[in-house]
Amino acid sequence: MDFELKILGSSSATPSFDRHHTAQLLAIGNQLNLIDCGEGTQMQLMRYKVKHQRICNIFISHLHGDHYFGLPGLLSTMHLQQRTASLNLFGPKGLAEILSLQFKYAGTQLPYKINFHEVDTTVSRKIFEDKTITVHTLPMQHRINCCGYLFKEKQKPRHLLKSKLPAFLTPPQLVRLKWGEDVLDEAGEVLVRNADVTTNPKHSRSYAYCSDTKYKEDILPLIKGVDLLYHESTFLSDMTQRADYTFHSTAQQAATLALKAQVKRLLIGHFSARYKDLTPLLAEAQAVFPNTNLAVEGKTINVLE
Amino acid sequence: MDFELKILGSSSATPSFDRHHTAQLLAIGNQLNLIDCGEGTQMQLMRYKVKHQRICNIFISHLHGDHYFGLPGLLSTMHLQQRTASLNLFGPKGLAEILSLQFKYAGTQLPYKINFHEVDTTVSRKIFEDKTITVHTLPMQHRINCCGYLFKEKQKPRHLLKSKLPAFLTPPQLVRLKWGEDVLDEAGEVLVRNADVTTNPKHSRSYAYCSDTKYKEDILPLIKGVDLLYHESTFLSDMTQRADYTFHSTAQQAATLALKAQVKRLLIGHFSARYKDLTPLLAEAQAVFPNTNLAVEGKTINVLE
Numbered sequence: 372m373d374f375e376l377k378i379l380g381s382s383s384a385t386p387s388f389d390r391h392h393t394a395q396l397l398a399i400g401n402q403l404n405l406i407d408c409g410e411g412t413q414m415q416l417m418r419y420k421v422k423h424q425r426i427c428n429i430f431i432s433h434l435h436g437d438h439y440f441g442l443p444g445l446l447s448t449m450h451l452q453q454r455t456a457s458l459n460l461f462g463p464k465g466l467a468e469i470l471s472l473q474f475k476y477a478g479t480q481l482p483y484k485i486n487f488h489e490v491d492t493t494v495s496r497k498i499f500e501d502k503t504i505t506v507h508t509l510p511m512q513h514r515i516n517c518c519g520y521l522f523k524e525k526q527k528p529r530h531l532l533k534s535k536l537p538a539f540l541t542p543p544q545l546v547r548l549k550w551g552e553d554v555l556d557e558a559g560e561v562l563v564r565n566a567d568v569t570t571n572p573k574h575s576r577s578y579a580y581c582s583d584t585k586y587k588e589d590i591l592p593l594i595k596g597v598d599l600l601y602h603e604s605t606f607l608s609d610m611t612q613r614a615d616y617t618f619h620s621t622a623q624q625a626a627t628l629a630l631k632a633q634v635k636r637l638l639i640g641h642f643s644a645r646y647k648d649l650t651p652l653l654a655e656a657q658a659v660f661p662n663t664n665l666a667v668e669g670k671t672i673n674v675l676e
Numbered sequence: 677m678d679f680e681l682k683i684l685g686s687s688s689a690t691p692s693f694d695r696h697h698t699a700q701l702l703a704i705g706n707q708l709n710l711i712d713c714g715e716g717t718q719m720q721l722m723r724y725k726v727k728h729q730r731i732c733n734i735f736i737s738h739l740h741g742d743h744y745f746g747l748p749g750l751l752s753t754m755h756l757q758q759r760t761a762s763l764n765l766f767g768p769k770g771l772a773e774i775l776s777l778q779f780k781y782a783g784t785q786l787p788y789k790i791n792f793h794e795v796d797t798t799v800s801r802k803i804f805e806d807k808t809i810t811v812h813t814l815p816m817q818h819r820i821n822c823c824g825y826l827f828k829e830k831q832k833p834r835h836l837l838k839s840k841l842p843a844f845l846t847p848p849q850l851v852r853l854k855w856g857e858d859v860l861d862e863a864g865e866v867l868v869r870n871a872d873v874t875t876n877p878k879h880s881r882s883y884a885y886c887s888d889t890k891y892k893e894d895i896l897p898l899i900k901g902v903d904l905l906y907h908e909s910t911f912l913s914d915m916t917q918r919a920d921y922t923f924h925s926t927a928q929q930a931a932t933l934a935l936k937a938q939v940k941r942l943l944i945g946h947f948s949a950r951y952k953d954l955t956p957l958l959a960e961a962q963a964v965f966p967n968t969n970l971a972v973e974g975k976t977i978n979v980l981e
Contacts, residue, residue: 384752391719410715414696440752444745465777465780466781473774476770476820477820515782
């Protein structure tokens with residue numbers, strides 16, 4: 372199954388001609404999750420030939436415009452294109468009020484349902500769960516209410532070794548073996564040891580999205596060991612003071628967090644418009660955490676099982 | 677002095693990959709007027725190397741997203757780039773409320789003043805005047821409150837024929853001659869006839885922006901003889917019924933209005949995304965009103981004096 376991240380934009384607040392504001396698509400199987408939705412996201416979806424009707428869930432980190440000013444337009448286009456499937460929308464207090472006001476003055480009656488979930492940006496909570504994944508909020512430290520999101524695949528079933536399975540096992544017993552249990556006889560004695568007839572399940576993948584925020588070590592336990600960490604890196608470290616003052620991070624800080632959290636891979640983005648050339652940001656991060664990439668538009672990162 | 681219109685976008689509500697939502701720039705001398713501001717307008721301004729700090733006045737026709745969803749982002753970027761000059765913003769009821777709510781949740785305190793002018797979209801009123809131009813609203817007939825805008829240069833001074841001017845004329849008398857008066861002696865008799873020493877002033881140019889609307893003949897007296905008329909042409913005439921139902925116009929209707937209003941030149945836009953090739957729309961309009969052009973992005977129309 373796919374677990375694939377596509378970058379649609381990675382510019383910080385002041386836009387840059389060749390970089391759009393923040394938006395990312397996380398495809399998990401057939402489910403498309405949109406993470407933030409800066410201005411122009413619907414045009415970026417067209418550019419990369421993504422059918423927006425496939426988006427099931429939208430997660431907004433905070434109400435600075437560079438993270439959501441594309442949302443009313445995208446929702447309106449879904450309306451014009453006769454979407455009927457309901458949509459989950461996660462975001463901080465204020466988002467539903469703003470959208471309602473815009474739709475009111477536009478005279479818009481959406482033909483699909485938006486299930487709006489107001490998130491508490493100050494704590495880590497499970498906000499979404501289906502048969503495949505869970506999503507938790509990650510509290511950020513920014514100038515206004517802001518949270519990241521942690522996407523985790525649920526534990527997958529163990530592999531059954533067909534050649535080693537006794538013929539007498541019933542379907543319910545096979546299911547129990549898949550989920551790690553032994554098979555017991557009526558007296559409660561082990562009849563078939565799980566370890567003898569199964570191997571480990573495929574890896575459950577995880578993606579942590581952290582934007583916008585000051586360097587913040589208290590999220591380390593929450594993002595520990597994730598397969599892929601996106602962390603904002605608005606500045607180079609010669610602007611640490613400005614990063615601190617504006618509640619943003621440097622590339623070095625993002626990499627330090629990745630190192631301490633022992634993540635597998637780091638992706639940096641939300642670049643200040645002052646950096647035309649992004650290689651110094653990459654170099655600064657890689658000096659601390661070598662497995663770092665730039666979140667440039669159009670880039671796709673496939674997280675393997 | 678320039679009187680130049682630049683098209684930044686001309687797509688109707690459903691966006692099309694290679695066409696942005698409606699936005700136009702009218703440069704009159706050094707003054708930049710932005711007319712509507714669809715999503716992505718700030719990126720289009722960058723594309724065409726227009727300094728948004730030069731924009732003095734913004735005119736929003738109505739609160740369908742394809743005409744203003746780029747406005748909060750543009751105003752935020754002006755904020756981030758430390759604009760201090762005040763800005764006039766004209767638009768229907770609701771616009772100020774929406775922007776205020778967005779800025780409230782973003783924690784934004786603008787460093788410049790927005791002079792918001794709520795326009796009555798049901799009547800034609802003078803809403804702006806400076807030493808060079810006047811701007812009037814043009815009532816449109818759309819699904820929600822909507823108005824167009826009529827930009828007119830004021831009457832210009834007559835040319836003084838230096839070779840024919842008597843030497844005794846004082847500066848105040850010369851000013852009166854420029855504005856069409858004769859010079860009188862103390863008894864009130866004509867001393868210098870205006871027609872003998874002046875020639876006609878340069879032409880005062882005009883531009884009428886009409887979007888979005890049903891075909892609507894009652895605006896004919898308001899737009900009569902304008903140098904340039906922009907009129908929405910969402911559909912071809914085989915979709916007149918749909919145009920009527922959605923309160924839009926066809927290319928043929930736009931051209932009919934141009935013909936009846938005896939305008940000098942017609943510009944059609946706000947094309948439905950169903951038309952990849954715009955030449956049938958142009959052909960349909962030109963069959964009625966030959967001096968028609970398409971409002972394609974990047975196009976600049978210079979209205980001569």
